[in-house]
Amino acid sequence: MPRRIIPISSGKGGVGKTTFAVNFALVLSRHAKTILVDLDTGTSSVRGCLPVEPLKDLYHFKRKSARLEDCITTLGPEFDPDGLHSKFGFIASPKNFINELANPDAKFRRELAYEINRLPADYVVLDLRAGLDANVLDFLPYSNSGILVFTPHHPAATIAASEIVKAILFRSLRILFGKGSTFFSLPRMERYYTFINELLDQVEDVYDESIPNLDTFLSQLREALGEHPILHAISDTLESFRVHYVLNMFNGIDQGYEQAVIPFVKNLTDNVSSRLHLTQLGWVVEDPRIHESNRSGFPMVLDRRTPTTKVRPSQPFDPVMDELEKLESSVLGLRRPERRRTDRPVAVKKTETMDLLEGQLQTLKAMYSDRKQDAVRENFSYIVYRALNLMSSSYGPNELGTTQLASPERLLDWYLSRQTQR
Numbered sequence: 001m002p003r004r005i006i007p008i009s010s011g012k013g014g015v016g017k018t019t020f021a022v023n024f025a026l027v028l029s030r031h032a033k034t035i036l037v038d039l040d041t042g043t044s045s046v047r048g049c050l051p052v053e054p055l056k057d058l059y060h061f062k063r064k065s066a067r068l069e070d071c072i073t074t075l076g077p078e079f080d081p082d083g084l085h086s087k088f089g090f091i092a093s094p095k096n097f098i099n100e101l102a103n104p105d106a107k108f109r110r111e112l113a114y115e116i117n118r119l120p121a122d123y124v125v126l127d128l129r130a131g132l133d134a135n136v137l138d139f140l141p142y143s144n145s146g147i148l149v150f151t152p153h154h155p156a157a158t159i160a161a162s163e164i165v166k167a168i169l170f171r172s173l174r175i176l177f178g179k180g181s182t183f184f185s186l187p188r189m190e191r192y193y194t195f196i197n198e199l200l201d202q203v204e205d206v207y208d209e210s211i212p213n214l215d216t217f218l219s220q221l222r223e224a225l226g227e228h229p230i231l232h233a234i235s236d237t238l239e240s241f242r243v244h245y246v247l248n249m250f251n252g253i254d255q256g257y258e259q260a261v262i263p264f265v266k267n268l269t270d271n272v273s274s275r276l277h278l279t280q281l282g283w284v285v286e287d288p289r290i291h292e293s294n295r296s297g298f299p300m301v302l303d304r305r306t307p308t309t310k311v312r313p314s315q316p317f318d319p320v321m322d323e324l325e326k327l328e329s330s331v332l333g334l335r336r337p338e339r340r341r342t343d344r345p346v347a348v349k350k351t352e353t354m355d356l357l358e359g360q361l362q363t364l365k366a367m368y369s370d371r372k373q374d375a376v377r378e379n380f381s382y383i384v385y386r387a388l389n390l391m392s393s394s395y396g397p398n399e400l401g402t403t404q405l406a407s408p409e410r411l412l413d414w415y416l417s418r419q420t421q422r
């Protein structure tokens, strides 16, 4: 069973999800067994980015009753002469359009999620499709965003990325406050069913400005319910929610900040909440070689040497790998700050957006002064180390990715048990 399933999503298309997912999974596999699953089942491109032609793919899983783990393709010595990526495998989508895979029904999504939860790997990386329908949402965690990818080149895509965060949180709240939820079996709660759901409708509707975000929703709930444990449960859910993102096609600190970070943070705070915890995992520079390597089906982070070379030089020197391998994760300065208390007032201060933005800018600057010499390979190594750090035991299993893809029916148990554990 995977230690962690890490979905890569973006909301909008063409920002580099697949590029990131492929290279990230390859570098991650240098540390532990990693399987990349192509869940962009309509317009698959993972197989085009990798040099091996799969013998079995999701077609065989769907139509030929193959086990999902039998659809894993590995690189083999021809493309991995030093065995550096011997722990890497991928599950490709079908090469042709197959309707029931391109537009899978809920039953198939559930079967697939069930099998993904059982894949024989430490890490499973999911390359999700663009958009924000059930094909994406069903594969996202409940407690965090997975890894969001966006780019300064498409400011609109940053809004789409923040919409993913909103969708995840609303999915949880809709289940928590949905029909049949045990929440309404609590004393005196049943009568609030309509009230709470109407408030949620208003928050979700961006054209309705009366309740712009979940922070205002909380204030209004507090007015209605007074001090109630559910308020703390919700504000705790918001404050413990983790948003992780990567800037792709990074082209400098100013543009990255102005054209990607600001619109992302502003949309999050205006339309979702200013209580979320954001982590920038790093960036991937814009580099024509990335595009070329995608086109030729040979990822940047793979070593292009042929296996016939007699004396094999070692893997190209990667200063980040080298530096980071010498360091314990605890001295990387990547630990998150102490959690804020959850019982602070629910009213949102105007300055919170500014605080969040300022925090993101400082991270960007600090990373830039440290890492500006890095080339593409090191960009990926750095992000992998950040991710490994966040998935290490010093953080809980809800920090980045998920240990299990859970069905909506299971969410309520999971959600309530999480609240009682706190």
Ligand SMILES: Nc1ncnc2c1ncn2[C@@H]1O[C@H](COP(=O)(O)OP(=O)(O)OP(=O)(O)O)[C@@H](O)[C@H]1O
Pocket: 010, 012, 013, 014, 015, 016, 017, 018, 019, 020, 040, 045, 129, 130, 248, 249, 250, 284, 285, 286, 287, 288, 289, 290, 291, 292, 294, 295
């Ligand atoms: N850092 C980069 N530098 C240069 N080109 C890049 C970079 N990242 C991605 N590209 C190019 O941008 C295009 C989109 O990338 P990719 O297919 O990875 O995006 P995607 O988000 O997976 O798209 P889709 O939504 O269609 O699945 C590709 O042509 C790719 O080669």
Ligand SMILES: [Mg+2]
Pocket: 017, 018, 019, 040, 045
């Ligand atoms: Mg893609």
